[in-house]
Amino acid sequence: MLNEIQSEREPHNPLACFAMADLLEEEGSADLSFCYRYMGWRGRRPGFRAGLLLRKRFVWYEEKTFDAWPGEEAERYNALPMAWLHPLVFQALGPGNVQYRLYATWEQAVADLARALARLRELLGPLPETRKEP
Numbered sequence: 001m002l003n004e005i006q007s008e009r010e011p012h013n014p015l016a017c018f019a020m021a022d023l024l025e026e027e028g029s030a031d032l033s034f035c036y037r038y039m040g041w042r043g044r045r046p047g048f049r050a051g052l053l054l055r056k057r058f059v060w061y062e063e064k065t066f067d068a069w070p071g072e073e074a075e076r077y078n079a080l081p082m083a084w085l086h087p088l089v090f091q092a093l094g095p096g097n098v099q100y101r102l103y104a105t106w107e108q109a110v111a112d113l114a115r116a117l118a119r120l121r122e123l124l125g126p127l128p129e130t131r132k133e134p
Contacts, residue, residue, distance in 0.1 A: 046109035047083025
C-alpha cells in the first residue's frame with residue numbers, strides 16, 4: 001500500500017501513519033489501525049538494520065536495553081531511536097529475545113506490534129460482564 005511505503009520511507013512523518021490508520025479503520029482493521037496511530041503519536045517505526053549478511057532487517061528494541069552493552073547491535077540500537085518501544089509494550093510482543101525482536105519485513109514487524117497493543121488494550125479495558133447463575 002502506498003501509505004505503508006510512505007510510513008516506512010519517512011519515519012519522522014506522523015501524517016503518513018495517520019493516513020494509513022484512517023484507511024485501515026475504513027477497511028475494518030481496528031488493531032492495525034490503532035497500531036499505525038500509536039506509531040504516529042509516539043514517533044515509532046520498525047528500525048531498518050543495514051548489513052550484508054542480515055536476513056531479518058527490521059527490528060523493535062526494548063527502550064534502554066543497550067545502555068551498558070557495547071557492540072554492533074548496540075550501535076544499531078543507538079542509530080534507530082524510532083524503533084525503541086517502552087518496556088511494557090516490548091514485553092507484550094510475546095516470547096523472544098529479551099533485547100530486540102527481528103523481522104524479515106516491515107509488515108511483519110507492524111503486525112506483531114499491532115497484536116501486542118491489542119493485548120495491552122484488552123488488559124487495560126473494562127472487564128467483561130460476568131453472569132451470576134441463580
